[in-house]
Amino acid sequence: MSWVLILEQLLNGLQFGLMLFLLAAGLTLVFGIMDMINLAHGSLYMLGAFLAAALVQATGSFALGVLLAVPATALAGMLIEVSVLRTLYARDHLSQVLATFALILILNEAVRIVWGTDLPLPMPAALSGPVQLLPGMVYPAYRLLIIGVGAAVAGLLYLLVARTRIGMLVRAGASNREMALAMGVDIRLLFTLLFGVGAGLCAVAGALLGPLLAVQVGMGENILILAFVVVVIGGIGSIRGALAGAVLVGLVDTIGRAFLPLLFGLFFQPRVASAAGPAIASVLAYLLMVAVLYFRPRGLFPARG
């Protein structure tokens, strides 16, 4: 086990974490401000990936296709918010779970009708090779792009939330919704916009991860739960928490999968290690969440004071 391998896995973890952050950012604000459980968030990620794949195919350019998919998904998100989700804010969590679960079924089938079960989304040829990062260490160029874009979007989002007037209103809404309403903030409009931004971020993640994972119906369902884990670990409604939680979960998950089987190999027989290593690695993120909730029931960076 060399330092190159460790560095490589750290970068992989960071890359996965940043993508998780893009998903969790919208989710945590929806969750924090409106106290709304949106299970359909993963469907927007799927929709973004499918739109990107279709648009890349239509335009022949990866960059153009992805850039078009983001506003398109944002628009679809706002449409869903205005037509369905808006009426659910005042309802209990159970109704929200049922309605957004129904939305998952509807969106999955709608995508299947329009595009079929999966679509190819090839990596841009210019980025499919490796890059020499350090002497003796090469890293896939495309993954570097993901890290770069992910970090840039995370930075922009941070500026938006922490430094602009809109961001101030969002934070006000997250920390005390009633008070923000009483001060005259138009939460309804703000929230529709916010939902659009969240959907756009989903599309970025879906489009960028598309070439690495597969663009297929149901792709949103597993990553959605990880995004919820990130949100809960970070503290519901906190962007800072979502970033910390996402990078933490990304690193723990990736490092665990890479090194836990090796680590177990040092202590147990190979047969036990090869069975237990991957098994424990796949549940590390969830164990982390259980531990965080047990010791810090409101997450690492609670949004409400």
Place this chain on the structure above:
Amino acid sequence: MQRYAPLAVLVLALAFPLAVQEPYYLSFASRIFVYALAATSLNLVLGYGGMISFGHAAFVGTGAYVSSIFLAEGVASAWIGWPAAVAASALAALVIGAVSLRTRGVYFIMITLAFAQIVFFLVNSMKAYGGDEGLSLPARASTGLPVDLGSDVVFYYVALAALAGAVYGLHRLADSRFGRVIEAIRENEARAEAIGFPVYRYKLACFVVAGAVGGLAGVLLASHGKYVNPNVLHWTQSGTLMVMVILGGVGRLWGGTVGAAAFLGLEDLIANHRIDWLAAWLPDYQQHASLGVGAVLLAIVLFAPQGIAGAFARRPRA
């Protein structure tokens, strides 16, 4: 008249295999009973206890897998495999509940979900028992009695008996001291605590009972299809069970049963019964049954928040 309605339903259910010989419908009815059992056990936690558990598939799946593993290892007797599976589910519920019940509100929803994911991934990586491909069973468990579970008619009556027992048990439980306390905790936990009830222990007991019954549903589910795969533990399975409970009526005695029958019936109706005018418009609409299911669910939550039972019942929920 309302007192005799459950008896009438039971008589109809008992007579069903005599009237309908078609194996498909017999199997379909058994499937409804099994899901109704699972949904009824979830309703105990969700409706009566007010605990929004998003991880009930963990208990159903534990029951399904433990009973299947006994069969795969050559222990064919239902008298060993089934109680062991139910006990394993109860134990899982005890551990998961003991940790989860320290949290409140959305955190409880999320932590039960996380635990269910843990069980899902652990089962997924059990290569010895099929891993993500699942486990096919050679036959159903044997009873040692002149009752052959392998017969679909016998299995139908076993599933019916389990469901009837669960609904009757829930009915008795709701009227018992335990049920009253659980409902008091749901309505006002702080007050129940102040009166002096050990709230945490009551909730945990409720959670464990529901987990055990959910495990029994899992045993029957695996036994019904003679096959089990990790998808019985997938979070969407927990979601489906919740949907059934909400559909049928949260905190209503028949909520789970009505919800399971409505959900599976709707799915079957769209997938297996061609509606000509719809087919003229959308030729392959039957391959997209879940679109219809989703649309109906959405309509119910938007326009009939009390569920199907709530739309007809005069009595408020338990």
